[in-house]
Amino acid sequence: MWKHFSLTIIPVILLALATPVMAETSPTETIRVAVDEILALLRDDQLDKDTRRDRMRAIIDARFDFRAMSQRTLAINWKKASGEEQQQFVDLFTQLIQNSYVGKIEAYTNETVEYPAEKVKGRKAVVDTLIVTSSKEIPIDYRVYLKDDQWYVYDVIIEGVSLISNYRSSYQEIVNREGFSGLLARMEEKIRELDSPSAGDGNDPEGTSPS
């Protein structure tokens, strides 16, 4: 009987010892909660557009570490920038990512999201999600890291394409060509464009966006 007892107590003790490293919620749960909230907001017809947008932004703000993303996106240019420029970039980048993420999710409001897998390695993890539509499945992976017992997103990978990597290449080119202030100017312009009422669904027979 003692043997039986000790056999069970050991896993329990091990589990207890392991706990300090673990967060209250698993990475998948963290993402699932956020995604569910966002989808619920999208599906709520009663909400007016502004309230919905503000609430979605709050959710995204709470989960995405924009500073980490900004640093990574700018790479060497981050170091070259002043503290003030860095902050400006973070602010603009935050707005762009929010717009971008919400814009993409919106198209899939009525689809189901599955959470097939999660890989945790120390303080980093990847949460695999799948958007299931009638004609295809789209894998979206969230890379998260643990800080103060909470998981924060630092990259989103859509069909194998890391958003941060992608942004980085483009932004690098723009900085090379037009300097840091040029980049900031373009970002501001893009945000204005996205916020304006005429930013429909990209139905532009005029094709190109202003360069």
Added chain:
Amino acid sequence: MNKLLLLLMLLAGPLSAYGLDIDPESIGGTTATTTPDSENSDEFEDFLFEDEEDIEVSDPLEPLNRGIFWFNDKLYFYLLKPVARGYRRVVPEPWRVAVQNVFSNLKTPVRFVNAGLQGKFGDAGNELTRFVVNTTIGIGGLFDTAKDHFDLRKTDEDFGQTLGYYGVGPGFYLVLPVLGPSDVRDGASLLVDTRMNLLYYMAEGRTYWGLRAYDKVNDVSLDKDTYESIKKDALDPYLFIRDAYMQYRRNKIEN
């Protein structure tokens, strides 16, 4: 190939041609900048992204590519999209999904052969089973019965991936007229894969091309404005799509 990104890849949008060299990027080392933010924000860079690699993209034909990108963009907005929209209004989704299934079924040999060439015999067998099930029970491929009832999912393989698997690099970036983003390896592979599409042997001349076009229109009708959303967000859609394409292909090859 996954339709979403294929579509994404499919169309392009220009901006004036910038002749530009790509600087291979250095992944940030550690920094000295002080940030108003607390602790070790700069250490995050290393900790979070330490196992990142950069994709270096060779694009010596950039001015030409940008031109073709611009052309494809116009083609999309002035022709492909309006046609797809009209089609979408008239034909209900289930039918359009069925059409997509039929075309996809006909491309089985592409997936089957290329999986086999990469030693992925499980996947190859899977494709064969899917083909048989979908053609018989799925009535000529109209229904993806293999997925719906037997949970056998499609595995996307193509000759470009096979070449990549054997170490062939992408070569430089190419924007193909009408077809969109590609590279030397994948563009050449199209020649091979086209001939493994059963459709190639079932129709000729105008009918063949008409069906290929129909396949595309049908795909666009099922898409949710992927291309538009990319254009909307990106500061430079050409660059964005180029890098996305390269990452996407690399990821597919590594699976």
